[in-house]
Amino acid sequence: MRVAALQFDIVWEDKKANHRIIEDMLSAADLAQGTYVLLPELCDTGFSFDLDKIVDEQTLPWASDLAKHLKIWLQPGFARIGSDGKGRNCTAIISPAGDVLGIYEKLHPFTYGREGQYYSGGSELLIASCKGVSICPTICYDLRFPELWRVATLAGTELFTIGANWPAARQTHWKSLIIARAIENQAYVLSANRIGEDISLQYQGGSILVSPKGEIIAEAQSEAVVLQAELDLSALISWRKDFPALKDIKQSLLGSIKVNSIAAVDSKSD
16 A cells, blocks of 8 residues: 655645645645545644634545545545534545545544643544555544554554644654554554644654554655655564564453444545
8 A cells, every 4th residue: 555644834724825735745746546645633724723713614625626636545634613612633534536434533632732722532533444454543642642552453453644733842752652653553653744833833744654563664854745655564464473462462451442443445446
């Protein structure tokens, strides 16, 4: 499976400008049909708490049209309003046919950064089969909570994706935790972080793809880039068989959370 992570400087609360940037970067990247493309957290607004301004009906229709036009899988980040009137920090998996297969709501709002004042956490994990690969999307601060990843691994995840607005001040944590999550779960981890700055923070990028053994397959620095690489699912299967550490997980220590598993939905157009 071909995967890509788009890293760029998000224009603050300007969806049209960010859509143009994303469209131009993906068009220039000459992506193979069927590539799985990951965008950063809140990819067309930045990490904004102004829900009245950023929540609308623009992001998903735009992303669906783009996925269909380029014949790619696309995972954008966006905000919506929950039943409690507070925001939900979301990401969606969209097929090359333009269908929204599922939406994941960030389980862990970043309370240190005041996200919890404006956004509530989600209540379930999402796992979808895309081109025969079981994918679990996560968002930014979720990276610090390994129990989430363990539960998803036991439910069959082979590739974790994580879109983020992870600040430069904690860049060392970003890379270290991504590698740790890949090693612990013997899974691929694909991440897309933003660069540049918003109204309060600076971002260094560092989008990265890590193998189930913790090896760096592809890594960006602090430039705008479409990071591309190929996944070898047979290598994952072999490693889990040769070193079966996952069989020793004590599931009783993990608690429980609902896992929304979407059955094989591979598009005929990929």
